[in-house]
Amino acid sequence: MTPLLSVQNLTTEFTVESGVLRAVDSVSFDLHAGEVLGVVGESGSGKSATVLSALRLIPQPPAVIRGGEVWFNGRDLLQLSERELKRVRGRDISMIFQDPMTSLNPVLTIGQQIAEVLEAHDRDLSGREVVERSVELLDSVGVPDARNRLKQYPHEFSGGMRQRAMIAIAMANTPSVLIADEPTTALDVTIQAQVLSVLEKSRTESGAATILITHDLGLIAEMADRVVVMYAGRVVESGPTDEIFNSPKHPYTVGLLGSLPKLEGEIQRLVSIDGSPPDLIALGPGCPFYVRCELAGTRSLCSSERPSLEVASSNHLSACHFHDEVESFAQRAGVL
Amino acid sequence: MTRFVLRRIVQTIPTLIGISIAAFLLVRLTGDPAALMLPPEATQEAIDAFNEKFGLDQSLPVQYWKFMSAVLTGDLGTSIRFNIPVWDLFVERMPATVELAAASMSIALLVGLPAGIIAGLKNRSWMDAVIRFFAFLGQAVPGFYLGLMLIVIFAVQLRWLPTGGRGTWQQLILPAITLAAYLIALLVRFTRGAVLDTKRQLHITTARSKGLSSWLILRSHILKNSMIPIITIIGLQVGAVLSGTVVTEVVFNWPGIGRMMVDAIYTRDFPVVQAMVMIVAVIFIVVNLIVDIAYSFFDPRIRRD
Structure with missing residues (x-):
């Protein structure tokens, strides 16, 4: 279509x-x-x-x-x-x-x-x-x-x-x-x-x-119906709304979801994403989210190469080198 | 609106009383009229007679009371120097001032408004730079210098226009341009600032997102919203040029009320100074009132009643 x-x-x-x-x-x-x-x-x-x-x-x-x-x-x-x-x-x-x-x-x-x-x-x-x-x-x-x-x-x-x-x-x-x-x-x-x-x-x-x-x-x-997630002037993830919420493919999206208050379960402290958005004038060669990313850790790929927006699953795009790991990362973080 | 105007008129009464006291006292600080008007060898009797004739022998409160009660009955006093009513002097001189004010203000509006709008719309362009350069020049060059230069060039060297005086349209051109140069500069700066400020407002983006024509956006969105600061400065300047522009009038030997007032101060013609200050104050108040009414025409948020 x-x-x-x-x-x-x-x-x-x-x-x-x-x-x-x-x-x-x-x-x-x-x-x-x-x-x-x-x-x-x-x-x-x-x-x-x-x-x-x-x-x-x-x-x-x-x-x-x-x-x-x-x-x-x-x-x-x-x-x-x-x-x-x-x-x-x-x-x-x-x-x-x-x-x-x-x-x-x-x-x-x-x-x-x-x-x-x-x-x-x-x-x-x-x-x-x-x-x-x-x-x-x-x-x-x-x-x-x-x-x-x-x-x-x-x-x-x-x-x-x-x-x-x-x-x-x-x-x-x-x-x-x-x-x-x-x-x-x-x-x-x-x-x-x-x-x-x-x-x-x-x-x-x-x-x-x-x-x-x-x-x-x-x-x-x-x-x-669908969501586009933007970070530092770029699309970092896009896909159908339920997929974005249930199986996010970008750590930044996980951060956003983590900062939402939940209705069920014990009321925990709301999580915020550490750090602040990068200075768009002084962007390095790597992923713009790298310095704030808990998934990246010390992986050199994240700091040296900017990830392009790629198909993570049908209809679902992600600009993360390790988009396969995001869902389990989100579960570990208690977001999902 | 009527109530607003009435209230404003009532509010001007204390202002006028304050101005009258200030004018009355300040002019008396300039010295003794008798010493100036009478020959140095005048006898004490002659001086006393002079002071008695003009009521200058009485105490200040009494003099002020007489001056104000006369003003309230419409009698502005009589010139010591010319021995004719101040009102007649005013009526004789005012047309020249109005003529110069109207001519210079028209030039200023015709040139200054469009230039300011262009500079504001095309800010940081070469046109903006040129317009701002001339506006800067217009404000920086003193009126007496510009007037003299214009006389040197157009009257003395080129012999296109007369050096001064009043009567023909040719005599109006140079003083009007001299006065307009400053007004244009001022108007350009305020208009440019107002347009630039409005242009950056969010509702202009809304207007553009509606697919309106550029002309409509300029006319009913940018200009209408820019009018408040522009009419403020126009109002102030109309008040200023109507109360006489001393320098221009002196340089071009233009018989307006500005020169008349300065002459009256030099000759310690107390009644003329007092009365003219009052008249000028009233002119300012009326112009300001018109500006305030104009505000509510352009901005519904300050509309009254």
């Missing part, structure tokens, strides 16, 4: 004072129609930079997209003219961002912000139709009194309501791909669930394939 969206060897670099930083390093993944693809990783692992690069939304400069292909509907998005790409953005592929306070324009009404995405992609809409469609959209994401609230500004909306409005904007043109970048991270825990169910409802009704970026593994377990 041809994927709906296929990212191939995407590479993005930032030039900073101390050197060149490769924020996205040969990232490849496919998104199939109707599925939810979870992208997990620590802050700074390149999750957002990857999707922003794929749509060429990443600010250039300072970023430079060095290479790769992003195939969508038979076209490479990285080769399209800005004009052609604008027709894809907001119509075929739309985005939801993390913080609805800063990602909505404070000086435009919610109505104006919904209307502009409708008008940008359908110039034949009358003013009346735009308003009716906007009311419908806001209503569908559960904003009460939608007609009147169109006239309000973002600061007159609560955090949860703002994120619902953001979802309405993203769904306005029934996109075939929805990219949700940490959609609930900035929200109160009490309203995260509400916003998630709104997102889930919009997604199922429209059938949009979704890339869900998060560092919340619980959210991944609940929503994602």
